[in-house]
Amino acid sequence: MSYIISDDAKELLKDVKEFCEKEIREQVKEYDISGEWPREIYEKAIEMQLHMMDVPEEYGGLGLSHIDQAAIVEEIAKADAGVAVTLNGNGLSLKPVLIAGNEEQKQKCCDIIINGGWGAFALTEPDAGCDAANSKTTAVREGDEYVINGRKCFITNAQVADFFVVTAMTNKELGVKGMSAFLVYKGTPGLSVGNHENKMGIRTSVTSDLLLEDVRIPAENRLGEEGTGFITAMKTLDLARMWCAVIGVGVGERCIEEAAKYAQQRVTFGKPIYKHQAIQFTLANMQIRTEAARQLCAHAITLADMGVPFTTEASCAKAFAGDAAVQSAVDAIQVLGGYGYSREYPVEKLLRDAKIFQIFEGTNEIQRIVIGRNVINKYKI
Amino acid sequence: MEILIFVKQVPDDGIEVHLDPAAGTPDTAKIDKIANAFDTYALELAARYVEANGGNVTVAAIGPDGTDSMLKNLIAVGAKKAYLFKDPSFEQGDEASTANRLAQLVKKCEAENGAPYDLILCGKESTDEISGQVGARLAEELSLPFVSSVIEITPDGDKLIAKQETDEGYIKFETAMPAVYTIAKPGYDPRYPNIKAKMAARKAVIPTFSAADAGVSEAPCYVECVSYTEPPKREAGLKIQEKEVADTVAKAMEILIKDKVL
Numbered sequence: 001m002s003y004i005i006s007d008d009a010k011e012l013l014k015d016v017k018e019f020c021e022k023e024i025r026e027q028v029k030e031y032d033i034s035g036e037w038p039r040e041i042y043e044k045a046i047e048m049q050l051h052m053m054d055v056p057e058e059y060g061g062l063g064l065s066h067i068d069q070a071a072i073v074e075e076i077a078k079a080d081a082g083v084a085v086t087l088n089g090n091g092l093s094l095k096p097v098l099i100a101g102n103e104e105q106k107q108k109c110c111d112i113i114i115n116g117g118w119g120a121f122a123l124t125e126p127d128a129g130c131d132a133a134n135s136k137t138t139a140v141r142e143g144d145e146y147v148i149n150g151r152k153c154f155i156t157n158a159q160v161a162d163f164f165v166v167t168a169m170t171n172k173e174l175g176v177k178g179m180s181a182f183l184v185y186k187g188t189p190g191l192s193v194g195n196h197e198n199k200m201g202i203r204t205s206v207t208s209d210l211l212l213e214d215v216r217i218p219a220e221n222r223l224g225e226e227g228t229g230f231i232t233a234m235k236t237l238d239l240a241r242m243w244c245a246v247i248g249v250g251v252g253e254r255c256i257e258e259a260a261k262y263a264q265q266r267v268t269f270g271k272p273i274y275k276h277q278a279i280q281f282t283l284a285n286m287q288i289r290t291e292a293a294r295q296l297c298a299h300a301i302t303l304a305d306m307g308v309p310f311t312t313e314a315s316c317a318k319a320f321a322g323d324a325a326v327q328s329a330v331d332a333i334q335v336l337g338g339y340g341y342s343r344e345y346p347v348e349k350l351l352r353d354a355k356i357f358q359i360f361e362g363t364n365e366i367q368r369i370v371i372g373r374n375v376i377n378k379y380k381i
Numbered sequence: 382m383e384i385l386i387f388v389k390q391v392p393d394d395g396i397e398v399h400l401d402p403a404a405g406t407p408d409t410a411k412i413d414k415i416a417n418a419f420d421t422y423a424l425e426l427a428a429r430y431v432e433a434n435g436g437n438v439t440v441a442a443i444g445p446d447g448t449d450s451m452l453k454n455l456i457a458v459g460a461k462k463a464y465l466f467k468d469p470s471f472e473q474g475d476e477a478s479t480a481n482r483l484a485q486l487v488k489k490c491e492a493e494n495g496a497p498y499d500l501i502l503c504g505k506e507s508t509d510e511i512s513g514q515v516g517a518r519l520a521e522e523l524s525l526p527f528v529s530s531v532i533e534i535t536p537d538g539d540k541l542i543a544k545q546e547t548d549e550g551y552i553k554f555e556t557a558m559p560a561v562y563t564i565a566k567p568g569y570d571p572r573y574p575n576i577k578a579k580m581a582a583r584k585a586v587i588p589t590f591s592a593a594d595a596g597v598s599e600a601p602c603y604v605e606c607v608s609y610t611e612p613p614k615r616e617a618g619l620k621i622q623e624k625e626v627a628d629t630v631a632k633a634m635e636i637l638i639k640d641k642v643l
Binding site: 008011012014015018019044047048049050053062063064 | 413450453454572573574575576577579580583584
């Protein structure tokens with residue numbers, strides 16, 4: 001089983017697979033150690049247009065179906081989750097623009113991405129992660145401008161981004177209803193990017209603080225009406241969670257590949273270890289949970305495409321795929337035994353990469369709160 | 382410049398081929414079919430040439446059903462037009478008959494293209510049968526200048542300079558046009574398609590012609606394949622498992638002297 005895609009998309013997927021095998025898989029090992037952003041990998045990915053899969057066709061995009069896109073994103077994630085997260089960062093930053101922006105804003109951001117640029121979505125703050133409503137960043141209207149002050153953190157692609165979607169409180173008293181979203185372009189005075197986080201995993205993705213000190217932007221850079229920022233951010237995260245889950249599935253699939261290959265080479269007690277039932281069961285469980293995660297993704301994507309509510313399904317996919325990736329990475333390490341614990345083999349990286357999928361885009365605890373609340377609503381008495 | 386490239390569809394050369402025990406022929410049914418690697422080098426070289434100097438690249442293939450998919454993929458990476466020639470009579474033959482048919486097909490390609498070709502390229506060999514004959518035979522059939530194992534072409538007025546790779550180094554040839562060259566591996570790899578070009582190319586309809594459509598008469602055939610034999614399996618080598626290096630060397634020397642290698 002896998003995503004059910006068209007024959008033409010299968011041909012495209014072969015190219016992506018070849019690209020991943022020749023240009024990503026081996027190369028990322030060095031970057032995983034150094035923590036350097038692999039610019040040359042991204043330049044090649046941009047040539048192939050893997051950075052612009054979220055640009056809608058009417059704004060110059062590719063016109064791939066979301067399921068085709070999922071199959072491609074999974075393939076990239078299988079080669080390296082960090083690369084998939086970076087490329088997906090463009091989708092993440094574009095979503096709030098597409099949700100709340102006007103035509104001019106949409107076209108401008110799409111053009112930036114089409115021309116090889118990057119976007120970043122800046123919601124999280126040191127004291128406001130999942131609790132986004134606790135945002136301390138403020139935007140004060142002064143004539144035809146807004147003046148933004150605050151600090152964002154853990155911002156994917158901030159160091160390389162050409163545009164940022166920044167959420168800020170325009171009216172703190174209104175709580176989440178006082179949050180607005182703004183487009184801030186690179187080079188705006190007062191905008192600066194902090195050092196990048198020295199992360200445990202997805203080390204080919206750059207994550208940084210973003211400082212806003214008296215950043216003045218024209219009022220026309222506001223996305224949607226004042227007070228709609230929180231809704232825009234939540235809608236963005238609903239969509240982003242699905243893609244985050246898809247990347248997690250890619251990590252899980254790589255775990256299966258590494259464990260299955262090793263299990264055929266390693267001999268104990270006179271036979272390759274895959275012939276031991278303990279290993280077969282481990283591989284089977286890895287397959288079951290990875291495929292289940294993939295189908296949760298496919299289901300959430302299908303619902304989103306149909307334009308019906310999919311928040312619960314996206315949260316289910318995200319939580320399950322994240323947990324599944326971590327468990328499969330743990331299993332893969334166990335299959336490889338001592339070698340699995342060694343940096344000479346690829347699976348310890350998979351565990352470091354997998355862990356973030358239980359954390360970002362709303363922790364899995366937050367996903368369960370969302371799911372739990374919706375379950376109660378469904379059976380409300 | 383108008384460039385025509387003849388492309389062969391071959392089984393993925395990354396996969397080991399074995400004989401089908403029942404039929405006694407190579408069992409390639411389950412192996413993905415791809416464009417011959419050297420033909421893709423020819424396309425990349427041609428695409429770079431026309432991007433720098435102007436012109437168009439046409440790819441053409443003789444092949445069964447499914448070959449159109451390969452041709453569509455080539456449109457995504459630099460070919461402007463593609464023609465497929467499909468006929469039961471094309472399935473039999475040797476290098477001489479293939480070259481003879483291709484020579485006849487050039488006319489049909491030119492008629493469809495609406496312009497004659499200035500340069501005809503083939504890979505220097507195919508990765509399945511590796512005879513390396515078809516390009517040279519094609520030049521002979523067409524009575525055109527021929528250079529083999531070319532890795533670079535540069536324009537020079539109404540002539541072309543072809544840089545041929547040899548075991549010792551390079552030879553530069555100047556030829557008139559039209560000419561036939563076979564292409565070796567240049568110092569770069571074929572490009573990856575971008576997604577937009579790929580998806581557009583997948584929607585292309587490849588004009589397909591039978592032998593009769595293309596006006597191809599019967600081609601001569603001199604070689605008949607009698608049977609296939611798999612190479613013998615490598616036998617296990619001798620193991621030298623002495624504990625000390627000195628003993629290992631002594632043992633190795635003993636074996637070499639005994640077998641009269643030394």
